[in-house]
Amino acid sequence: MKINSHVHISIFEGNANNLEESFALLKKDMADNNIDASIVIPDNIENSPNVADLEMAQKLIKDDNRFYLLGSPQIIQRGSSEVRKYEELIKNNVTKGIKFFPGHDPYYPTDERCLPYYKMCEKNNVPILIHTGENSGDSECAKWNDPKYIVEIAQKYPKLKIVIAHYFWPKMDYCYATTKEVENIYFDLSAVADDEVVEMTGGIEKIKGILKKTINDRSDKVIFGTDWPMCDTKKHLELITSMELGKNIEDKIFYKNAIEVYNLPL
Numbered sequence: 001m002k003i004n005s006h007v008h009i010s011i012f013e014g015n016a017n018n019l020e021e022s023f024a025l026l027k028k029d030m031a032d033n034n035i036d037a038s039i040v041i042p043d044n045i046e047n048s049p050n051v052a053d054l055e056m057a058q059k060l061i062k063d064d065n066r067f068y069l070l071g072s073p074q075i076i077q078r079g080s081s082e083v084r085k086y087e088e089l090i091k092n093n094v095t096k097g098i099k100f101f102p103g104h105d106p107y108y109p110t111d112e113r114c115l116p117y118y119k120m121c122e123k124n125n126v127p128i129l130i131h132t133g134e135n136s137g138d139s140e141c142a143k144w145n146d147p148k149y150i151v152e153i154a155q156k157y158p159k160l161k162i163v164i165a166h167y168f169w170p171k172m173d174y175c176y177a178t179t180k181e182v183e184n185i186y187f188d189l190s191a192v193a194d195d196e197v198v199e200m201t202g203g204i205e206k207i208k209g210i211l212k213k214t215i216n217d218r219s220d221k222v223i224f225g226t227d228w229p230m231c232d233t234k235k236h237l238e239l240i241t242s243m244e245l246g247k248n249i250e251d252k253i254f255y256k257n258a259i260e261v262y263n264l265p266l
């Protein structure tokens with residue numbers, strides 16, 4: 001079994017004419033790569049024809065039980081005013097956690113507008129996912145999501161499960177060292193096998209070395225994900241299988257840890 005814990009329904013490099021087609025491509029990508037379920041991350045930009053927001057993602061997914069959703073509140077535009085809305089979504093099993101986009105948006109993970117969401121997620125035992133690292137062609141934005149801030153949050157909310165996306169590329173070794181001792185930090189491996197990420201980080205062998213150390217320290221806390229459609233699913237599958245971790249660990253990374261962290265009914 002395999003769960004892709006980090007996908008978007010979006011139009012990327014002309015792969016689709018609309019979001020319905022993009023969703024069809026996602027289903028094809030899952031069939032081609034034997035992926036059984038996916039966690040779709042809606043964008044916090046609303047009503048865009050190019051990327052599905054929560055409402056659109058809900059509409060597309062409908063009753064297809066292979067798909068799960070996260071919430072993505074608008075911290076800049078609406079501050080913490082939507083905590084109740086997102087709590088209802090979690091309680092009604094519409095969403096399995098909340099994604100934050102520091103670096104796409106200009107706020108730090110420690111921003112006080114985020115704190116009520118963290119408290120709510122901790123209370124409801126659902127994870128938060130935090131976008132980290134550079135954005136393609138924009139190194140400045142990584143200042144917003146430095147793992148040192150994420151460690152602060154993890155210590156302030158010790159029962160909150162915090163998933164770091166993209167391993168703060170290209171400074172993965174710094175991210176490893178900064179988060180090493182922190183129990184409630186998890187990683188999804190989305191984007192880490194992407195060509196640009198691999199090149200900027202120092203090559204695939206370096207990445208494998210950091211991932212092996214991470215998995216050695218915390219095999220229950222590393223989760224398969226891709227960042228499809230921006231990133232290629234096969235490359236991410238190959239990165240994991242090429243580390244020859246053994247079936248037991250591979251199963252954890254490919255699906256067991258995602259089920260556990262996101263409380264998936266699988």
Ligand SMILES: [Zn+2]
Pocket residue numbers: 006007008041190227
């Ligand atoms: Zn993403």
